[in-house]
Amino acid sequence: MKSLSNWGSRFRRGLFVSTCLATSIAWGAAQAGTLTGEVADASGTRGLADAQVTIVELGRTEYVAADGSFRFADVPAGTYTLRVRYPGAEEVVRTTTVGETDTVTETFALVAIGDDTNGGDTILVIGQRANLLSGIARQRASDTVDTVLTRDAIGQFPDQNVAEALRRAPGINVLNDQGEGRFVSVRGLDPNLNSSSINGNRVLATGGDERAVALDVIPSELIESIEIKKSLTPDMDGDTIGGSIEINTTSAFDRKKDYYSASIEGSYNDLNEKTSPKGSFDFIKLVGDNLGFSGGISYYDREFATDNIEMDGWEETDDGLVYAEDVEYRDYDVRRERYGFTLGADYRLNENTTLYARGLYSKFDDTELRRRLIFGLSEEPTSGSDNTASFDSADGRIQVRRDLKDRGEAQTISTISAGGETFTGPWTINYDVSYSEADQKERGSIDPIRFQERFQSPGDLGVTFDYSDLELPTYNIDFGAAAFNDPSTYGFTLLERTTREDADDKESSVKIDVAREFVLENGTFEVQTGAKLRQRDKTLNFVIDLYEDFDGDFTLADVAGSQTYGLADLGVLPDLGAVHDFIATNGLESFELNELETEFVSTVESYEADESILAGYLMGKYKAGPLGVVAGVRIERTDVDTSGNRAELIEEGAVVDGVTLDEDTFVVTPVSFSEEYTDVLPSVNVRYDVSERVVARFGAFQSIVRPSFGKFAPRFIVEENEDNERSGEFGNPELDPYRATNLDATLEFYFSPESVIQGGVFYKKIDDFIVDQEFENGTFAGIDYDEAVIPVNGDSAEVMGLEISYAQAFTMLPAPFDGLLANVNYTYTDAEGEVDGRTVPLPTSSKNTYNIVVGYEKGPLSLRLSGAGRSGYLDELGSSPESDRYVKDHFQVDAAARYRVLDSVQLFVELVNLNDATYTAYQRGPVRDRLLQYEEYSWTTKFGVKATF
Numbered sequence: 001m002k003s004l005s006n007w008g009s010r011f012r013r014g015l016f017v018s019t020c021l022a023t024s025i026a027w028g029a030a031q032a033g034t035l036t037g038e039v040a041d042a043s044g045t046r047g048l049a050d051a052q053v054t055i056v057e058l059g060r061t062e063y064v065a066a067d068g069s070f071r072f073a074d075v076p077a078g079t080y081t082l083r084v085r086y087p088g089a090e091e092v093v094r095t096t097t098v099g100e101t102d103t104v105t106e107t108f109a110l111v112a113i114g115d116d117t118n119g120g121d122t123i124l125v126i127g128q129r130a131n132l133l134s135g136i137a138r139q140r141a142s143d144t145v146d147t148v149l150t151r152d153a154i155g156q157f158p159d160q161n162v163a164e165a166l167r168r169a170p171g172i173n174v175l176n177d178q179g180e181g182r183f184v185s186v187r188g189l190d191p192n193l194n195s196s197s198i199n200g201n202r203v204l205a206t207g208g209d210e211r212a213v214a215l216d217v218i219p220s221e222l223i224e225s226i227e228i229k230k231s232l233t234p235d236m237d238g239d240t241i242g243g244s245i246e247i248n249t250t251s252a253f254d255r256k257k258d259y260y261s262a263s264i265e266g267s268y269n270d271l272n273e274k275t276s277p278k279g280s281f282d283f284i285k286l287v288g289d290n291l292g293f294s295g296g297i298s299y300y301d302r303e304f305a306t307d308n309i310e311m312d313g314w315e316e317t318d319d320g321l322v323y324a325e326d327v328e329y330r331d332y333d334v335r336r337e338r339y340g341f342t343l344g345a346d347y348r349l350n351e352n353t354t355l356y357a358r359g360l361y362s363k364f365d366d367t368e369l370r371r372r373l374i375f376g377l378s379e380e381p382t383s384g385s386d387n388t389a390s391f392d393s394a395d396g397r398i399q400v401r402r403d404l405k406d407r408g409e410a411q412t413i414s415t416i417s418a419g420g421e422t423f424t425g426p427w428t429i430n431y432d433v434s435y436s437e438a439d440q441k442e443r444g445s446i447d448p449i450r451f452q453e454r455f456q457s458p459g460d461l462g463v464t465f466d467y468s469d470l471e472l473p474t475y476n477i478d479f480g481a482a483a484f485n486d487p488s489t490y491g492f493t494l495l496e497r498t499t500r501e502d503a504d505d506k507e508s509s510v511k512i513d514v515a516r517e518f519v520l521e522n523g524t525f526e527v528q529t530g531a532k533l534r535q536r537d538k539t540l541n542f543v544i545d546l547y548e549d550f551d552g553d554f555t556l557a558d559v560a561g562s563q564t565y566g567l568a569d570l571g572v573l574p575d576l577g578a579v580h581d582f583i584a585t586n587g588l589e590s591f592e593l594n595e596l597e598t599e600f601v602s603t604v605e606s607y608e609a610d611e612s613i614l615a616g617y618l619m620g621k622y623k624a625g626p627l628g629v630v631a632g633v634r635i636e637r638t639d640v641d642t643s644g645n646r647a648e649l650i651e652e653g654a655v656v657d658g659v660t661l662d663e664d665t666f667v668v669t670p671v672s673f674s675e676e677y678t679d680v681l682p683s684v685n686v687r688y689d690v691s692e693r694v695v696a697r698f699g700a701f702q703s704i705v706r707p708s709f710g711k712f713a714p715r716f717i718v719e720e721n722e723d724n725e726r727s728g729e730f731g732n733p734e735l736d737p738y739r740a741t742n743l744d745a746t747l748e749f750y751f752s753p754e755s756v757i758q759g760g761v762f763y764k765k766i767d768d769f770i771v772d773q774e775f776e777n778g779t780f781a782g783i784d785y786d787e788a789v790i791p792v793n794g795d796s797a798e799v800m801g802l803e804i805s806y807a808q809a810f811t812m813l814p815a816p817f818d819g820l821l822a823n824v825n826y827t828y829t830d831a832e833g834e835v836d837g838r839t840v841p842l843p844t845s846s847k848n849t850y851n852i853v854v855g856y857e858k859g860p861l862s863l864r865l866s867g868a869g870r871s872g873y874l875d876e877l878g879s880s881p882e883s884d885r886y887v888k889d890h891f892q893v894d895a896a897a898r899y900r901v902l903d904s905v906q907l908f909v910e911l912v913n914l915n916d917a918t919y920t921a922y923q924r925g926p927v928r929d930r931l932l933q934y935e936e937y938s939w940t941t942k943f944g945v946k947a948t949f
Helices: 004-023 128-141 162-166 576-586 595-604
Strands: 033-041 052-055 060-063 069-075 078-085 092-098 103-110 146-150 172-177 180-186 195-198 225-229 244-248 259-269 274-287 291-316 322-350 353-377 388-392 398-424 427-442 445-455 462-466 474-479 491-520 523-550 591-593 607-624 627-650 665-689 694-705 716-720 726-730 738-749 755-767 770-780 783-793 797-809 820-835 838-841 848-858 861-870 873-876 885-887 890-902 905-912 919-924 929-936 940-948
Touching: 033 052, 033 092, 052 069, 052 128, 060 069, 069 491, 078 103, 092 103, 128 146, 128 225, 128 755, 128 797, 128 820, 128 848, 162 172, 162 180, 162 225, 259 291, 322 462, 322 929, 398 491, 398 576, 523 595, 595 627, 595 665, 716 783, 838 873
Parallel strands: 033 103, 195 244, 627 716, 726 783
Antiparallel strands: 033 069, 052 060, 052 078, 078 092, 146 225, 172 180, 225 244, 259 274, 259 940, 274 291, 291 322, 291 929, 322 353, 353 398, 388 462, 398 427, 398 445, 427 491, 445 491, 462 474, 491 523, 523 591, 523 607, 607 627, 627 665, 665 694, 694 738, 716 726, 738 755, 755 797, 770 783, 797 820, 820 838, 820 848, 848 861, 861 890, 873 885, 885 919, 890 905, 905 940, 919 929
């Protein structure tokens, strides 16, 4: 790790450069007045973030901050017309007078359209309509191409975690794990090409190898808004190609009065027929006008099941029979316990300075119980047809395994930050210090315990597989059923125990931004500069114990249990309670530890990486009438130190340096590597208000994404057999980052106060994109190999596409249809790259992504029906087109109903995956599609009560 003194000197150098840039700007403008104020909902519930405030005579427009405030500096003395607009609210026009050195404050309370005659009783910021209008307002106010999702004033977010919520946004493809959204792909790109932040500071990856953030770790109840920025400005971190996902928790000053909300609910999964509890509590407490506290806590203990089939090793005989060498029927029971909390404090030191401190902690305990029936087929089928393959133990060994995995992972994400904003005349200074941490821990997981029987004599076993249904291949025991189903014939062969896994990711950062606004004759020009230092440390360590024998008799009959599987009859499987009891009774010392394999598997994955990024930027913002331009350049200096191991496992009988080994040998050599590079990242974003209803945008920027840690860590793993054939898996510390040129153009039409339709096109050229490639007969990092998998920089890739979205509240319709709402979007993405002479779609890239949401909200009733869909995509690149892994189309339907029984109490029910959408991965074989993985989850219903005060 770099020393703190070195870390500090880097930041001081960056800060010095930025300060010199800022102070070199002449003051230029004569002294003038300042106009400040607030815009809030007429009920006094909360500020209306991104309401539009315009000084009509000067043509100057500002957008309201999250706390409802706005500020115009350098306003010449005079009398002006102020105009305030917000979607769904009546426009307000007012006259105000500003003196030469005055600070004038104006406060606005906006009422819903059509409600001005009723005293403004309708609250603008509750319900589906509030979510829709807030998203429209924030999108319109943005300087960049982006999408915003918000919760309303009583804490309603439409989905159970952040990844699920993002599914509703244009161009978003959520990658599921056990049927739940986990990783987010923006515009069809690998989740590793996104960046994610909480309250402006980086949220890190819980996994040991990736940069991609598992967003299912974060409960949506703790979140105020999520913004997906698809074009960057120079003041933003430059490591994004897909999108920058910015998550914000609630600030105390977001509201104008105290707030308390609590919910209690349950969820029922159809597949395992169990009910799970969930609860949350949120609050905002204002202490006078200048101090406030906000926070929340969420807990969800969800139990559900998954039925799974996996197949691998697809081959074709000389007679044209297609068959899989490995067939697995997997029975999953999953428990996912999420709990987290946020806590923040906001303080107005004076009228020009606001300070804050915010923290978030979220823990995700993922316990996965998996039971498997596995067929391993060593020889070609005896007979078969276009849809079947029959195997006979007389012609080759049929290996049958029945095993159990009990994996428990604990993943945590935490962030804490403190900083503030200070105004002094036309100057604005922002400053922030933060610390983020993510980790993944395993302690004592069984992964797996295995029992096995080999049927290899005539008459032992015959089995036929029927592949006619791609997603539900079946098996039939032709003969030998008694032995196949007898647990006493299956002997213990392996206990793999993850004694310890520690994956830790830590980052500290400090930044400062300084801006100076100049008032021009026909507009304003703001110069902004800043510096940021990020120090990131990532480590991965394993202790894995492999036991391959037992001192005594141990068969499946000693721990026999039953299935909860619905796709086939799996017969006898290990029981978790019986396995734990057996181990507790006999002790691990009764099992025989394979010390060599244990040392090997515990060593090969471990690594450390220290990454330091020093950034500085210069940016200009020009606003004149309908035109706004944000342009500048960012410079990022990256220093990386990594260390790992060269691990070689050499079998007995191999010849090393002329000597024949008389036993298996493990050789480990520590390896370290350092690299540094500098990137210059220009960008420009142009916004033009074609009319009061039409906004055009254009964005162009360059960006980078550094290789994932697991790709560049110097981990060189080699296994050499007795014939001196060497196979390896290598990290590549000489990988270059992805570097991309990105273009966006959109047109937005706000054809009514509560609607928007927009369309846009985008293009990305990505150089040095990274793929895993298979090599034969070569040398890498001084290591000879016969076969190896090595991550390498590919050629350039191109991503192009279009996005269309439409959102509207139909308040213009006659009752009762004036409660209808709609939100529809569609994205087309064409993403291709060159790999080893092949033109292939980029992994996880769906050509078509779409969302349809129809809602109804009237009086106490709120209804919503939503569908999220995507077309199939390439998941993993194989060594040939026939071995590429593809994922089939997916379309999921959800529904929700809420009813307000009292002003402060609401009942709700939600139905998730109503249409029982499944997951299917397959290969596109030359004869037929070949199943790799199939999963089904059935539906889940959630129900409960929410009270807000």
